[in-house]
Amino acid sequence: MRKIDLTYPLDQASIERLGRLVGSDKNLLSRLDLLGHLGTHLDLMDQSYDLAKTESPGVFFNLTSIRGREITSADLDLSRASPGSFVIIHTGVLAENGYGEASYLKNPVQLSWELIDALLAKGIAFLGVDLAGIRLPAEHPQADQRAARQGTFVVENLFALGELATALTSNPVFQVQTYPLRLSGATGLPCRVVAELA
Numbered sequence: 001m002r003k004i005d006l007t008y009p010l011d012q013a014s015i016e017r018l019g020r021l022v023g024s025d026k027n028l029l030s031r032l033d034l035l036g037h038l039g040t041h042l043d044l045m046d047q048s049y050d051l052a053k054t055e056s057p058g059v060f061f062n063l064t065s066i067r068g069r070e071i072t073s074a075d076l077d078l079s080r081a082s083p084g085s086f087v088i089i090h091t092g093v094l095a096e097n098g099y100g101e102a103s104y105l106k107n108p109v110q111l112s113w114e115l116i117d118a119l120l121a122k123g124i125a126f127l128g129v130d131l132a133g134i135r136l137p138a139e140h141p142q143a144d145q146r147a148a149r150q151g152t153f154v155v156e157n158l159f160a161l162g163e164l165a166t167a168l169t170s171n172p173v174f175q176v177q178t179y180p181l182r183l184s185g186a187t188g189l190p191c192r193v194v195a196e197l198a
Contacts, residue, residue, distance in 0.1 A: 004167060006088075006128075006176075006193040008099060008159040010039040017100030036186030039099075042126070042155045042178070043188050045148035049180055053125045053153075056086040058174040058195060062165050064092035070112040083123035086176035090161040094130040099157060105132045116143060120150045126178065128155040128193070155193060164195055173198045 008014075018038070036044070061076045071089065081087050089111070097104035111134045119127055127147060133140035134147075134154055147154050155178070168174065175196045180189035 002167065002197045004160055004164050004195045004197070006040065006158045006160055006164065006195055007191070008039045008094070008157045014039075014099050017098065021100055021102060021105065036183050036188035036190065037156075038190050040155065040157045040159060040193055041188045041190045042153040042180055043144035043148060044153065044180075045145050045187055047148045047151075047153075049153070049189065053084075054178055056084055056125045056176050056178070057082070058176040059085045059087045059124075060090065060164065060168055060172065060174070061088065062090045064090060066091065066109060068108050070110055071115060072112045073115045073118045075115075078118055078122065081119060081122040081124055084125050085122075086126040086128060086155075086178070087119060087124050088128045088158065088161065088164070088176070089130075090165055091130055092162070094157060094159065095162060105137065107131070108136070110135050111143075113143075116146065120147060120152050124152050126153050126155050126176070128158045128176075130158045130161050132156060155191070158193060167195075167197055171198055 059080050063071055063075055066075060091109050093107045093109050097107060109131065116134060127134065133156055135143040144154050177194045177196060178191055180191035183189055
């Protein structure tokens with residue numbers, strides 16, 4: 001069984017870049033609101049994390065060719081998404097832009113509201129992306145809240161999705177393990193996300 005770590009590898013430089021971008025000071029890690037959204041994390045919003053979701057069947061969509069527009073349901077096969085699954089949408093945006101850079105946070109690739117609602121209607125457990133959010137900053141919190149209220153957690157800043165895409169060419173069946181940090185009162189939880197291939 002092969003495992004691929006999909007967690008972004010944070011280092012001092014990436015934390016400093018993010019701190020400059022959000023206008024924080026050197027005490028970035030002391031701010032619970034920002035700590036919860038550091039690196040690969042799930043947006044908890046006002047919900048609670050159920051340990052029953054720790055392991056989910058994975059569904060992978062490679063959409064790296066889409067640039068400069070929203071991703072819609074016409075771009076993928078929604079019938080593959082099933083209740084309780086961890087849907088991963090690979091855009092390639094994180095690989096092309098540095099984590100914590102303005103070009104990454106404001107990249108015009110985002111999921112359309114229509115696609116978000118269609119995925120939520122499927123009852124998926126997680127919606128993972130290699131983006132800073134499923135919507136651009138102005139609508140980012142609203143999208144996270146909509147998903148969390150319907151029982152789906154958005155997982156942002158997934159890493160190594162190109163490696164996962166290559167590994168899945170021979171066998172598309174995989175599981176995703178998600179282990180969030182226990183932070184009380186945070187709207188986001190940093191987490192370790194690991195794909196396990198059959």
